[in-house]
Amino acid sequence: MNSFLRKNTVLLITLADITALFIAAAQGMEKKDFVITLLRGLAVGSITFLVASGFSLIFGLLDVLNLAHGTLFMIGAYIGWTVFVRPDTFVDLLTPLALILSGFALRDVYPLLATRIRLGLSMKRILPWALILVSILIFSYILPRYPISFWDIGTYGQSPVTYSFLADQGTRLPAQVALFTEISAPLALIGLLFASIIGAFGISLFNIETQQQFKLNWKNFIGFAILLIVALFVFIFNESLTTALTGLGSNWLFLIAVVVATLSGAGLGALIESTLIRPLYIRPIYQLMLTLGMSAIGIEIVRAIWGRPEFVMPKPAFFNGSSEVCPAANFADWWAHNCSTILLLDGRVRVYNEIFIPIIGVVVLISIWMLLQRTRLGMVIRAGVQDREMVEALGINVRRVFTMVFSLGVGLAALGGILAAPSMGLSNAMGESLFLNALIALAIGGLTNYPGAALGSVLVGLIQQFIIKYGQIGIAIPFTDIIFKPTPPIVPASTVLLMVIILLILPNGLLGKKE
Amino acid sequence: MEGAMTAEIILETQNLRKQFSGLVAVDNVSIKVRKNSLHAIIGPNGAGKTTFFNLLSGNLEPTSGKVIYKGRDITHQPVHRTIHFGIGRSFQITNIFPNLTVFENIRLASQALGGDNFKFWQASSHFKKYEERTWNVIETVGLKERAQTFARTLPHGDQRKLELGMILAPDPEVLLLDEPTAGMASEQVPELIALIQGIQKEGNKTVMLVEHNMNVVMSVSDAITVMHQGMVLAEGTPAEIAANKEVQTAYLGGLYELNV
Amino acid sequence: MEYILDVQNIHSFIGQYHILQGVNVRVPKGSITALLGRNGAGKTTTLKSILGLTPPREGKVIYEGKEVQGMRSFDIASMGIGFVPEHRAIFRDLTVEENLKIAERSKGEYIRKKEFIFDLFPDLKRLITLPGTSLSGGQQQMLAIARALVADNHLLLIDEPSEGLAPVIIEHMMKAIQLLSKDSTIVLVEQNFLVASQLAEYYVIIEEGRSVQEGSMKDLANDKAAIHRYLGAA
């Protein structure tokens, strides 16, 4: 105990100081304000944590600073919104997407194929480009001939803003069914599949090392088969699926949206890691540039598809009820009526924003912690953070673990995005600001430290929310009559300053280990 | 022998101790190094020799104890100060600037103590005295033909020479050499040892040497300290060490007699 | 003689450095073979090249009759090669038990091998819940060897097992290695010639990235000139 105290003096002092600050701050505040602000802080902290934890897992194991993490968070939100508000679009998109991805699911097969091809040096250089080009050409021929039920970002009446508004009112537009025009469906499907396979093969040719030997077995084809079946199934049952989805209650739809957004994030992560990041492990600076570039591309794609204006995502009915007893006086009342707000110590608390999100944050915190501590994958991750080479020498495919962790990290960011959407709204800038928050949280907590990510996130959330609150009520500075009201710009500045101070005292953050 | 014994002590440690979380790497080491002598530290791998050097050169701070140089306590001096006192140090694992040329490597070492480091308005070729010094050192260590090649492309043996050149360049009084022959072909070893001996004798320098090759050590050193598990096992002249039974069992395993 | 491992003229690079410039190592099945040579001669790199951690750019590595050079290192290791690296590489965020469990290649291996391992290293049994960092040097070395025993390995590559250990512990370690050699073949890198000469039947001397001499350990013990030339007196 004594040695623990000695070793962590600085940490304990810092924590004590922060606690003292909060207690002192709470003095001048009404109880209900304090509780609400606390909950809000936890909510912001939870969302920050979802971004920060994924980022820190990736950085810890792969040594990659994924600067596109905020953008991926945002993409998660937009995908979730689409599933929730426009399930018909979602169904229409599934078929071509599954087909495009199916080629990448065969990535373990390509090296074998590559070793079979004997070509001259110049041909070897041209081949990947030629394959990618052909693949793009086929895509650009077929895809425009597949009408997807869509919105029009240019027209206000059909923009995401309007659809969101309508969905909030409970109105959903009748579903349309997408069928290929000008081209026969079997030909189009086969064409897409073919284009995807040669495109993915072309990309994989860039990073195949020579002399490699591989064993093939049926496991290499599972992903491919699943994607193929999904594509066909959705294509055939497009209409009934759309009707079924639109007919679902908003709670179920929200759940599906969360799952789809998270999985898409995870899939996107796996794809990015295995095609773009993998060749750059030996050139860290270029990873920065690559992820920055991806971030810019991501934001532009989102702008092109969903438009620039901000819009809101309706909350699922479970958190959005209204009746004469609302705001609910207690949880039993809330359970009966699904009120959107609840009274805690006479203060109105939004159930989704201030109770549901922190709960999810805690659930994710615990599940990832269990994953890290109790599962074999977690063991390998913890070991790999320290010594990749040794893990590999034990016969473990570290590369695959890398892909999994990247995918997990991006999946967490996407989950954060879709969960934040109903409370934060959707905007092109949502990723950037949250990413900065997450970075600050990590710097405070310790860059590669998982509990540190949680601690930092909560601190950042709390500080921001308390300062916002004081912006409204003002702080009475002790021994004077001055009431100081922090203005909004001080909110981000305060966390940044906290970060700078903590890093100067503890360069590895509060919980980071000394190297 | 008698005269050597009473010679001036240039470097001294008093109860030097270094502890890494659980492990005591250097345990209560007190040694005295006489001026102008060649003092060897030997011991099996993991005996704490390199850590001991790191304490002397300021790369590590000791947990307790003192390092005294010319009567002055330099225990807590930062690493960039020690060379200013006149202590140069080489590394067991070659530590050079791999992407700079041999010439550049040594010039950086030569100009370090000259006091012209902040004259950023003059080209470095303007400072002829450092260039001359650089060429001298390059010639001493025998890398003249390779002066303009990148350090990373040198063969291992030449990198060791470059490393030696980098400590020679600022002309220190005490040289701490950590396994200067590590990884060299056996044909090259005598050459390098002769070079070191030459530098020591002609330049009136004090050399401290960590070395694995017992025969080398026995033939060139004036004094030997044997370390084992962080502690000093024995101290004395080569003859005394060779006769020491304890050293034989702990280090040499009693399998071979030493040819002194 | 049947060779479990046959390394033929491999060349390996670390970054720009041409570390191995033609190493040949043949390891008879069931033997202990020692790689000898000075610091920095390329012994550790040889082990890493066999495992594909530092893939050789030229030459062949034949393990159990199959060319494995160019394969991914975890695939090579999965063929039954255990690695005990220099400085042990114990995972410090994992407990002793997890350090062993992580080496499993199929489920339940650890449970099956547990008893055997704890018979060999009784010390480890009482340390099982401690984190890897809290072990002493000797215990870490035992754990590193034990870790290589969890999976069914036919070949163990052990790098400097005696480094930095007290003589009593070295003796214990030597006994354990001798015991292990009954079931598996061992390639040993060792600085301490006494240890190497007592354990190994065969030796290969590596000098400046090349294998320069090989043979039976008994012959080397009498060849003072070679010992002097390549290994220094010790």
Next chain:
Amino acid sequence: MTQQPNSRMSAFFLTNRAALFTLLALILLPFIVGLMDGESPMLVFANQSGNSKFAQGLAIEIFILALYALSFDLIFGITGMLSFGHSMFFGVGAYLTGISLKTLGLSLPATLGLVFIAAIVQAVLFGLVLPRVKGITFALVTLGLGSVFHIVVMSSEMGPYTGADVGLQGVIAPAFISPANERLRFYFIALTILILVYLLYKRFVDSPTGRVCIAIRENEGRARMLGYNTFYFKLAALTLSSLTAALAGFMHAIYQPIVSPNVASMGFTVTALLIILIGGVGTLNGALIGAVVYRLLDFGLRRYIGESASFISGTVYVLFVLFIPFGIVGTWKTKSFQVKQGWDRLRKLFG
């Protein structure tokens, strides 16, 4: 003996012919653009030629960007410190110039003096954290310092001085370098400044100080072992970098009608990073070439593609990273080296 200076002259011209040719092209640029439009040089002198004036404007922006990129290359490419707060160096220069000219009503030289003092002060501020943090933590701390500055600039309290999120407007440059009426003069002044700074940087990199900075990038531990107190060298690099960036900011504030708060944001630091990555990290020429490529690409894409330009530029950067990893200058150097080797081999083959 009389031959000596002459041959030295011609040798100088030979080795620097590319640089001299570029310089000549830059001097003639306004007139050539004018001539292509069928406007006489006199018109260009009178600042009447529309297209030439436009080209000059673009070039001035490139010069300013190049100065800024040079300053970033000095601390990142040469000294090896990754700072994410570099835009603050530029921002301080730009905003202080604006405030000093507009609010304080100081003269141009006084403003420049003030800017330089501020630049030194902020270099020292960044330097204060140097001994504590390294690598990625240094990047984060500088990111923090930069963000605080950005936030202060954007805050409504500072509105009267900085224009908050709208940006600083209404800075009236003295008539003799007015970017509207005397653009040609501005062009040549900017060009001269860039050349002077470039030469200063070249000398700095080649000087004892610069050599130590490179040594710090390569292996800081070893540099310390050689007896260098690396802190002072990093501080020197930071100071020079800060002065240059502030000078770029100073010119920016005079040239642009609005100083947008974007120049103090993280995004502008990223711009500097991208420029030197395009050009080649650690090569001074790379910073210049990168600035040209970056600005022209940005300009061209915005002009011909419009809204989604950053989609294309993002893609271009990703392709750069994957296929031209050492930047234009770095790749050029290795390629020309290979070509030279090939030639040598050929020549040997034929005796």
